Amino acid sequence: MTHPSSGADTAARTASPESGRHGRARFRGLRAASLLLAPVILVAACSSSGSGSSSDGSAAAGQTSAAACAPTGGKVSLQFWTWVPGMDAVVAKWNAANPDIQVTVKNTPAGNAGTYQNMFNSLKAGTAPDLGQVEYDTLSSFRLQNGLKDISGCPGVAQAKSTFVDWSWAQAQVGGPGVYAVPQDTGPMALFYRKDIFDANGIKVPATWDEYAAAAAKLKAKGIYITHFPQQDANWFNGLLWQSGAKLFETTGDSVKVSLTDPKAQQVATYWQKLIDDKLVATNLQGFSPDLYKAWNDGKVATWVSAAWGYSTIRDNAKATSGKWAVAPMPQWTAGEKAAGNWGGSTTAVLASSKHPAEAAKFALWLNSDQAALALANDKGGLYPANKDGLELPALTQGVPFYGNQKIFDTFKEASANVDTNFTWGPIMTDTNRFLSDGFTKALNGQGTLNEALQSAQTQTVSALKAQGISVAQ
Amino acid sequence: MATSLDAAAPSTSERVRRRRPWIWFMLPFLVPFVLFYLVPIAYAIYQSLFKIERTGGIFGTTQQVFAGLSQYTAVFTDETFRQGVLRVLLFGVVQVPVMLGIALVTALLLDSAVARLKRFFRIAFFVPYGIPGVIAALMWAFLYSPQLSPIVALLDKIGTAPDFLGSNLILWSIANVTTWTYTGYNMLIIFAALQALPQEIFEASRIDGAGGIRTAFSIKIPLVLPALVLTTVFSIIGTLQLFTEPVVFQTISTNVTSGYTPNMQAYAVAASNNYSFSAALSVVLAVATFILSFGFLRLTQRRGEAL
Numbered sequence: 193m194t195h196p197s198s199g200a201d202t203a204a205r206t207a208s209p210e211s212g213r214h215g216r217a218r219f220r221g222l223r224a225a226s227l228l229l230a231p232v233i234l235v236a237a238c239s240s241s242g243s244g245s246s247s248d249g250s251a252a253a254g255q256t257s258a259a260a261c262a263p264t265g266g267k268v269s270l271q272f273w274t275w276v277p278g279m280d281a282v283v284a285k286w287n288a289a290n291p292d293i294q295v296t297v298k299n300t301p302a303g304n305a306g307t308y309q310n311m312f313n314s315l316k317a318g319t320a321p322d323l324g325q326v327e328y329d330t331l332s333s334f335r336l337q338n339g340l341k342d343i344s345g346c347p348g349v350a351q352a353k354s355t356f357v358d359w360s361w362a363q364a365q366v367g368g369p370g371v372y373a374v375p376q377d378t379g380p381m382a383l384f385y386r387k388d389i390f391d392a393n394g395i396k397v398p399a400t401w402d403e404y405a406a407a408a409a410k411l412k413a414k415g416i417y418i419t420h421f422p423q424q425d426a427n428w429f430n431g432l433l434w435q436s437g438a439k440l441f442e443t444t445g446d447s448v449k450v451s452l453t454d455p456k457a458q459q460v461a462t463y464w465q466k467l468i469d470d471k472l473v474a475t476n477l478q479g480f481s482p483d484l485y486k487a488w489n490d491g492k493v494a495t496w497v498s499a500a501w502g503y504s505t506i507r508d509n510a511k512a513t514s515g516k517w518a519v520a521p522m523p524q525w526t527a528g529e530k531a532a533g534n535w536g537g538s539t540t541a542v543l544a545s546s547k548h549p550a551e552a553a554k555f556a557l558w559l560n561s562d563q564a565a566l567a568l569a570n571d572k573g574g575l576y577p578a579n580k581d582g583l584e585l586p587a588l589t590q591g592v593p594f595y596g597n598q599k600i601f602d603t604f605k606e607a608s609a610n611v612d613t614n615f616t617w618g619p620i621m622t623d624t625n626r627f628l629s630d631g632f633t634k635a636l637n638g639q640g641t642l643n644e645a646l647q648s649a650q651t652q653t654v655s656a657l658k659a660q661g662i663s664v665a666q
Numbered sequence: 667m668a669t670s671l672d673a674a675a676p677s678t679s680e681r682v683r684r685r686r687p688w689i690w691f692m693l694p695f696l697v698p699f700v701l702f703y704l705v706p707i708a709y710a711i712y713q714s715l716f717k718i719e720r721t722g723g724i725f726g727t728t729q730q731v732f733a734g735l736s737q738y739t740a741v742f743t744d745e746t747f748r749q750g751v752l753r754v755l756l757f758g759v760v761q762v763p764v765m766l767g768i769a770l771v772t773a774l775l776l777d778s779a780v781a782r783l784k785r786f787f788r789i790a791f792f793v794p795y796g797i798p799g800v801i802a803a804l805m806w807a808f809l810y811s812p813q814l815s816p817i818v819a820l821l822d823k824i825g826t827a828p829d830f831l832g833s834n835l836i837l838w839s840i841a842n843v844t845t846w847t848y849t850g851y852n853m854l855i856i857f858a859a860l861q862a863l864p865q866e867i868f869e870a871s872r873i874d875g876a877g878g879i880r881t882a883f884s885i886k887i888p889l890v891l892p893a894l895v896l897t898t899v900f901s902i903i904g905t906l907q908l909f910t911e912p913v914v915f916q917t918i919s920t921n922v923t924s925g926y927t928p929n930m931q932a933y934a935v936a937a938s939n940n941y942s943f944s945a946a947l948s949v950v951l952a953v954a955t956f957i958l959s960f961g962f963l964r965l966t967q968r969r970g971e972a973l
Contacts (some may be wrong), residue, residue, distance in 0.1 A: 310936055335725045337939060368725070423920035446723040476812060476831065481918050486813040619724060622938045629925040630746075637833035637921055659740075659940050661720030661728060 224426035253303065255576070260338070261346035263550040269294045270552055271321035273311065275302045278572020282565050286558060293551045295323075297443075303327055303538075304622070308334075312369040315339045317547060322546035323556060327538040328363045329427065329621040332372060334541065335366050336619055341542040342370035346553035349374075353560060359613040360578040364539050367443050367616065374556040375578035379499025380607035381431050384506060386494040387518040389416065397520045401463055404495075404523040408472035411494055418472060419495045420487070421464065423632045426625035428535055429460075432497070434615045435522055435533035436460050441618040447663040449617060452650040453643075461642035468635060468642070475636040485509040497522060499535040500576040500604040506577075507594040512556060514593075519600040521607060532607035534615075537578065576604065587588025620656055627652040707952070714738070714945035730942075737946035746925035747947065752952070753837065754927050758905035761841040766897055768845070769852035773890075774882050776853075776861040788857065791850035799847065803914035806843045807831075811918055831919035840911045848904065852897040859893035860886060889951045895966045906955045907934070 262286045272283065272295050280297045282637040287294050298321065300307040308330060314320040315337065323617065326334055334340045343349050349371055360375035383398070390397060390407070393414060399402035410416035417516075422428055429437050438456035442449040465508035474493060477484045487493045488510035496502065506517060522532050540556040542549050559565055566582040577583060583605050618624050632646025654664050672808050717733035720726050741747055772791060776784055794802065810830035821827035830839045862885070871881050887894075911931040916922040925931035928951045936944035 304937075312939065333939070335726075338725070338727070348917070358677075366725075424916065443724065446726075449723060476829070476920055478916075478918055478920050483811050483813040483918055490813075620938060625923045626938070632926065633833075633921055633923050641834070645945055656938070656940070657720065659943060661718040662724055 208277050228463050242269050250275065251296045254420055255550075261343060261537065261550050261553070263347070263554075264548050267292050267294075268547060268548045268551045269296065270323060270546075270555060272323040272555075273298045273307065273321045274325040274540075275301050276325065276575065278569065281572055282559065282568045285565060286555060292553075293548075293555060295655040297556055298311045300325075303330060308622075311543065312337055312339065315543060318545055320543045320545040321553045322543060322548060323439075324543050325335065325376070325534065325538050326373060326541040328360070328375075329537065329625075331363065331366045331541065331616045332617055332619040333622060334543075335368075335372065336662075339544050340366075340372040340464045341546055341549045341552075342368075342372060342542050343374075343549055343553040343556075344369070344371040346550045349553055352557055354536065357578050357580060357581055357608055359534070359611050359615065360537070360539075362613055363617070373541035374553070374560050375537075375539050376560050377501070377537045377575040378608060378611075379431075379501055379534050379536035379576065380604050380611055381435065381497060381499050381522050381535050382497055382600075382603045382607050383520045383522055384502060384517055385497045386491065386513070386516055389491060389494045390518040397518075400527050401519075405463070405467060405472070408467060409470070412470075412472050416491065417474040417487075417493050418467075419497065420474040420477035420479070420484055421632070421636060422477070422484075423636055424629050425479040426628040426632070427463075428498070429478065429628060429632070430625070431499070431533035431535035432460050432464075433533070434458050434612060436525060437473050437531065437612060438445075439616070441616050442594055442665075443616070444665050447665040448657060449648055449665040450618065450653050450657070451546040452624070452646045452653065454506050457646055458643055461646050464636065480505070487512060494573055494598065499537075500601070500607075501515060501536065501574055503592065503595070503600060504574045507592075515596050517595050518598055519595060519603045521603055530606070530610045531612065532610045534611045537576070539578075549587060569641075583600070606634060618653060618657075620660060623656045624649055624653045627656075674722070685744070711947040713942055714949050716942050718940075718942070733942070737942050738950065740943060741946045741950050746923075746931055747750060747928060749952075750925050750928045750931055754906055754908055757837060757908065758902060759840055760838075761845060762901040762905060763842075763896060765845045765901065766894065768855055769806070769849050770887070770890075770894065771899065772849070773853045773856040773860055776857055777886070778878055778882075780878070783851050791853055793850065794847050796849040797847070799910040800914055801848055803843055803911045805944055806839070806846070806911075807915055807918045810839055831915070831921060833921045836915065836919055837923045840908070841913050841917065848901070852901070855897050857888055857892040857915060858895045863889055891966075896964065899962060902958050902962060903955050906951060906958070 270293065272279075274297060280299070283295050283297045300310070300520050303325065307324075308326075310325050311320060311326075315563045320339075326340075331340070352374070353371075354363075356375045356376055360378055361371075364371055364373040364375050366372050385397060389395075389411070393410060395407045395410050396403070396651075398407045404418070411418050430440075433456070436456040438451075438458060438460070439456045440450070440452055440454060440457065442451065464473070468475060474487065477487055477493070484493070488506065488514040496506065498505070503519075506513075510517075521530065524531060540559055542552045542556060546552050559569075560577070561579050561581070563581065563585070566575070566577045567581060567585050567587065570577065570582075570585055570587055576588070577585070579630070583586075583601075588601040588605070589599065592601075628645060628648035631640065631648045632642070634640030635645055657664050710882060713735065714730060714737050716730040717736060719729045719731045720730070736777050747843070773789075775788055797805075809817055810823065812818055812827070812831065815830075818827045818830070828835055828854045866879065866891075867885060871885055876884065910932060912922050912926045924934040932944045932947040932951065935947060
């Protein structure tokens with residue numbers, strides 16, 4: 193299934209491996225191709241086989257307390273599923289130095305392109321890998337299926353907490369006292385903008401969202417859109433909500449409170465709805481689409497509020513604009529503040545069925561803390577580390593040629609420090625994001641608004657939570 | 667097995683032996699049919715009768731409990747599903763007649779005496795069907811793209827180009843792709859039926875003074891009606907299962923939602939671990955397809971009897 197699909201994917205979007213890793217770029221093409229091969233009934237039936245047996249071994253394993261986590265000793269071999277390009281090279285480094293803990297890498301499609309589904313299924317079948325790549329917003333979904341091992345009791349884990357960017361560790365805890373994954377990379381957000389276009393038109397780099405809207409109007413007069421509104425990238429919008437300080441989900445006791453219509457979220461929605469209504473943003477350019485790249489190359493779209501990893505998306509897909517882009521902090525809701533959102537990033541999770549959680553945790557910690565490993569992962573896979581020391585990598589402190597030798601990662605480093613640590617994902621973000629994207633469609637073609645998209649995602653998320661047997665607080 | 671039977675009851679073994687060839691020839695079909703067709707369908711039906719219950723808080727343990735037909739109630743009250751079904755029905759009502767009309771006309775043209783290069787055209791029309799659906803959809807997506815398409819650029823120069831991927835047109839842009847893909851296939855079925863007709867009838871009609879068009883309408887079309895019925899049934903099934911093209915178009919258009927067609931919705935729901943609802947969606951879709959297809963068959967058969 194992988195081969196035809198990755199081929200189709202390449203043809204579809206010629207996305208950089210870096211953006212593909214984040215599960216958005218590759219997601220749609222891959223899904224299209226791989227599912228063509230399997231009738232839906234079969235998919236539903238196969239993947240559900242065994243889902244009735246929630247009381248089997250793997251599920252019970254997820255429940256084990258934090259305390260028991262000692263190395264099993266002897267020669268151990270671990271399976272690791274990941275879609276980060278070049279991860280096999282990093283793992284080879286580990287294997288050479290650790291003859292007793294040998295790790296085998298399996299390269300998979302991006303998580304939402306089918307790998308999460310495979311992980312869920314293999315968890316139920318008891319054939320899951322020891323370690324898997326899991327994005328922050330999906331950790332909860334794994335916990336819902338009892339798919340993650342609590343590694344808080346494993347040697348070295350508790351001490352590692354302070355070495356990771358605060359919010360990333362908080363999210364790896366998935367709300368509980370336990371620790372369910374080791375943060376790998378993050379996507380602190382900033383503003384990529386066409387310095388040449390802004391300069392030529394005498395537009396100041398927007399420091400606030402009001403200035404951003406004013407700049408949008410000036411650019412539109414020149415026939416340029418300030419940005420595109422990507423219908424499929426719900427997590428991009430979530431990054432904007434994250435920056436605004438919106439509290440979308442809250443766990444109280446045994447129930448979840450869903451507040452997608454939080455006043456701050458409404459403020460963000462109203463703001464972008466106005467840009468859409470005034471036709472100041474491109475509404476027909478899908479995120480990571482060849483269309484978008486063409487518009488970038490042609491100078492028809494002048495900014496992108498995006499994550500640290502986005503630097504390579506622009507670099508690899510808008511080659512004609514080399515030297516013309518620059519990076520500035522995200523525009524602010526209140527002038528003078530430094531709030532930043534986050535878009536993407538993932539963790540190395542120890543899956544519930546692992547028989548060697550201590551060794552797996554040891555490897556995960558090394559993978560995401562060791563400077564040589566981080567440097568290699570950054571070089572080959574474009575990872576922007578979640579490890580605080582990793583932010584000092586030589587590659588992240590130098591000027592980047594494509595951006596006129598601006599030291600763009602200084603901006604991202606500052607953003608990383610200003611990402612709200614209290615932001616909480618909902619338990620079923622795959623669903624919530626799908627509902628948001630569906631609502632965006634209506635807003636983009638004038639049949640609804642972004643505020644209605646929030647409202648509809650709210651209603652649908654509540655019923656989807658109930659369908660998963662989760663009680664919802666009003 | 668056989669030897670013990672031989673020893674125990676010769677008459678039975680004889681019967682088994684007589685039956686054996688039938689079984690052996692059927693096995694290569696029966697085993698995969700049962701394993702990969704009947705069992706998944708039965709399992710989907712079984713799965714659709716359950717729901718998830720959770721004990722011990724949000725991340726507690728889950729249990730599948732029997733829920734009767736409650737998933738089906740959910741399906742029938744689901745707004746996304748309703749819209750998806752209406753969308754594919756609208757799609758089918760327009761696309762199937764258009765496609766089969768073109769297929770019939772091309773088949774008649776190829777069959778007529780005046781056609782030259784029959785073999786070439788027969789293959790040329792069929793080629794789109796040989797192109798994998800994803801590739802075809804990708805190719806068309808580029809042709810529709812407002813930024814990349816040479817056709818859109820050309821239309822822009824001579825006036826205004828329609829927004830092929832906009833909310834008003836995208837369904838028909840998708841219809842165009844499926845028409846492009848399947849017309850040749852349907853044409854070939856009708857053409858084969860035409861080729862199988864005995865030549866004497868045509869001789870008789872020529873002697874009676876019927877021209878090409880008269881022959882086509884009065885003789886050829888009525889005689890290939892069974893082939894038309896067959897292609898219509900196939901097309902209805904294909905329409906309700908619309909999936910590949912809209913999923914590919916999601917990558918380039920902002921107008922395809924996750925529940926754009928019922929099949930896409932079933933997939934999206936399964937991907938978020940709500941298997942029971944997804945199974946119910948799939949079963950309802952399968953039953954609807956069955957009813958529509960067989961309804962159409964019955965309808966045409968009854969009309970055939972009346973004639």
